[in-house]
Amino acid sequence: MNEARHEAYLNLIDSLVTCPSEEEIEILQANLELIDDGFAQYLREWATETMATLDAEEAYNCANFLYGLDFTFYNLRQGSRASNLEVAIACLESGLTVVTREAYSEDWARFQNSLGGDYQNRIRGEKAENLELAIVAYEASLEVYTRDAFPEDWATCQNNLAMAYLYRIRRGKAENLELAIAAFEASLEIWTRDAFPFEWATCQNNLGLAYHNRIRGEKAENLEGAIAAYLASLEIYTRDAFPEDWARSQNNLANAYLYRIRGEPLQNQRGKSRESRRRDRSLSGILGNLHPRRISRRLGKESK
Numbered sequence: 001m002n003e004a005r006h007e008a009y010l011n012l013i014d015s016l017v018t019c020p021s022e023e024e025i026e027i028l029q030a031n032l033e034l035i036d037d038g039f040a041q042y043l044r045e046w047a048t049e050t051m052a053t054l055d056a057e058e059a060y061n062c063a064n065f066l067y068g069l070d071f072t073f074y075n076l077r078q079g080s081r082a083s084n085l086e087v088a089i090a091c092l093e094s095g096l097t098v099v100t101r102e103a104y105s106e107d108w109a110r111f112q113n114s115l116g117g118d119y120q121n122r123i124r125g126e127k128a129e130n131l132e133l134a135i136v137a138y139e140a141s142l143e144v145y146t147r148d149a150f151p152e153d154w155a156t157c158q159n160n161l162a163m164a165y166l167y168r169i170r171r172g173k174a175e176n177l178e179l180a181i182a183a184f185e186a187s188l189e190i191w192t193r194d195a196f197p198f199e200w201a202t203c204q205n206n207l208g209l210a211y212h213n214r215i216r217g218e219k220a221e222n223l224e225g226a227i228a229a230y231l232a233s234l235e236i237y238t239r240d241a242f243p244e245d246w247a248r249s250q251n252n253l254a255n256a257y258l259y260r261i262r263g264e265p266l267q268n269q270r271g272k273s274r275e276s277r278r279r280d281r282s283l284s285g286i287l288g289n290l291h292p293r294r295i296s297r298r299l300g301k302e303s304k
Helices: 003-018 021-027 037-052 056-074 081-095 105-121 125-144 151-166 173-190 197-213 219-236 241-256 263-288
Strands: none
Touching: 003 021, 003 037, 003 105, 003 173, 021 056, 037 056, 056 081, 056 151, 081 105, 105 125, 105 197, 125 151, 151 173, 173 197, 197 219, 197 241, 219 241
């Protein structure tokens, strides 16, 4: 590695270590040219060497600093998205050398859930392998995040795991969709409409996707399940409160009506046209004013 580059990486890390957390983004934006795959590798080496010199408490604090840095890089919208994610993964995997299940079980589960999100969105590497690594991390998190001990975290991780199964490439698609449906429905045991309305709506939309694409069972019944889930999500996803999510669910609902088997064909076509008109009248206004949104580490949200 070029010595000057090496020194620049170290200076950037020193700045991040010593600055208030609210200044991290500003520092990164001023140093975007340094955030590359080489920085990810250097950060791993720095973390390994640094934590080896610290006592247990200091090493734990360093690992938590890396966890916070993962969140910052995961949500960084400038520079190379692929490299940002490589740095985020390096932060968590370095932190996990200290935050073990045996020593810090709850923190370990938190790291694993975030690592699953990083791998699920990873750009480098093979997509199929990245999804497998995401599933492994989410399942590891659920070893600690049980329904009884950590119900909200359990529901969050079940939703995230379901999203990974929904788009899984390896193994049979039919089985993966069944696993996704089971995990989404598990989340909804905790994410009720009254207690967690936004999370409930998000999970309903995701469940609709799974039923829409389901291979097992009767096709007509699966489409009815998808329509019911999309309509449920729209009880919370209103145009005024959540315009982007509203537009996404409207689009998904229109597609479900388009392929619906039950009901009168004319009625289904009218339903599809009605939802399409609602969507099309407002999409240009909504999308024209959208800014990049912070991706939630809690929720997996996708559209068709």
